[in-house]
Structure formats: structure tokens, C-alpha cells
Amino acid sequence: MAEHLSQSELDYPFKLLEYFNGFRVSKMIFSACELGVFDLLLKSQDALSAQHVAQELGTSMDGMERLLDALVGIEILEVETAQGTALYSSTDVANLYLAKGSAKSLHDMIIYRSQTVYPLWNNLVDAIREGRNQYEKTFGLPSGHFFQAIYRSEEEMLKFMGIMSCHWVLDGHDVVTAFDLSRFQKVVDLGGCTGALANEMARAYPASSVTVFDLPQVVEAAQKHFKQEDSGVTFQSGDFFSDEIPGADLYVLARVIHDWPEEKCLALLKKVYETCKPGEFPRNQGHPHTLAGR
């Protein structure tokens, strides 16, 4: 570690302190999102006092004042003083990413992190000791099948699908255009969920046909709640372990491989290799292509 952290860290451990206090910053943002602080400040035309925010959101005045000051400290909110009263307002960043409703809102992702991921990470020590996920200990759900736990109700499934989409609003275009993929005529996004990345792909390469392949209940929900009619993306349902996967000359596996143990990954990648139409690799290596993302 000493080799990677700068010399000054030996005199005073700035980075180390930042690392192990990082959870406090996460919790401040999670709490403000859950309480609706950013939504209220976005709606309000004027900067608001801590008392006003506390009253509107039904919290203690002392707790809210501390939270607002802490958010000013990490430059997510701004404060000005008028006649001895501190008045708080949102920054553009908070309005764009932390409040509900903007096209780039990460609100749902933050709520999921707060209510599902954070409690799971609380059991990280046990996860490492036992080598398995902690759904059972954290939520009393069977941990044997990861997606059965995540998709335990339609509401939970839609929440998960929502946060999967959020990521691609930020990075999707950059990811699909990082390489020129225009020569691939048929693209299949395995485990493509809502189709958010597939939509970016179809937009960037309008001459390609793009198909999302995912579990039946996910495909049904994707078409009902997330489908973008004009994107031209098609959906096919199935299980990529037990069913045939559609033929393609490019497969996308975005954030899929990391979900599975080694033997399942190898089985899936073998299936992709065998089904993928051979094509020309940029440096003429002449083997099928897999665009794998994690």
C-alpha cells in the first residue's frame, strides 16, 4: 500500500481517513434523498431555512440543520445568510442528479443503494467468510438463487430494472461508441434488462438490428414499463443457461458475468462462442466477437 499512496500519507493519512469515513458521505446523501430534501429544494423558488425544511419534511430541526450543513460541507448544497438566518439551496448538480424527475436523475439508484445494497454490505465480513451473498441474513430471503432474491416481487424487480437503466443514461453512449461497432449487423444484448444499453446501441448504429435477451418476467416488464417505441430494439425472452440464445455477430454481456460463479460463466461464454457468427476481428485474428462489460 505504501508504494501506491503518496509519501505525504506517511506523515498524515489523509486518503486513509477519507476511505474509511466514506460511508458517512454516502449516508448523508442517502438520507437526504430518502427524506426528500433535494426534491423540496428543487421545487422551492427561494432558499429555505433549516426550520422550514424540517417542518415540510416532518423531521427534527436539530437533525435537519446538521444534515443541511454537512451537505453544504461536501458542496452538494449552498448556504447564504439573511438577517442572521442560514438559508439553504440546491446546487445544479443536486438538481440534475439527486432530485426526482430530471432526465438524468439518479434518485432511484440512490434509494436502492440505501435500502438494499447498504444493508447487504453491512454483512461484508460474513460474505467473505462464507463466500456467498447475504440476502438471507439481511432480508431473510433464500440466497441460493441471486435473481430470485432480487426479483422477489414485481415492485422489487421494477426497482432493480430502474437502477440498471440509470447507469446507461450516464455512460451508455460513451460505452457503445468507444469502438466502432458499425460492421456488426446483428447484436444481441444477453441479460439486457430494460434495453437501456441496447437503445444506445441502436441509436449509435441505426443499420444494425439489436435484440435484448432476458428472463421472461423481465422482458414482459421491460416492454410494459421501459420500451422506447422509436428505438427499433426487439426483445426475446429465455434463460441464457438452459435455452438457445439467438444468433448474432456481436454479443453484449454488460454487468452479467460478475453475477455468476466460474463454471456458469464458462458455460455461458462457451454458448456465446459456439453461437456467435464468425467474423473479422480488427487485427484479422478471425474469431467470433464478444463485447463483455462488467
Ligand SMILES: C[S@@+](CC[C@H](N)C(=O)[O-])C[C@H]1O[C@@H](n2cnc3c(N)ncnc32)[C@H](O)[C@@H]1O
Ligand atoms: C446485473 S443485471 C445487468 C443488466 C444489464 N445488462 C445492464 O447492464 O444494465 C443482469 C441481467 O441478467 C438477467 N439474467 C439473469 N439470469 C438470467 C438468465 N438465466 N437468462 C437471461 N437473463 C438473465 C437479469 O434479469 C438482469 O437483467
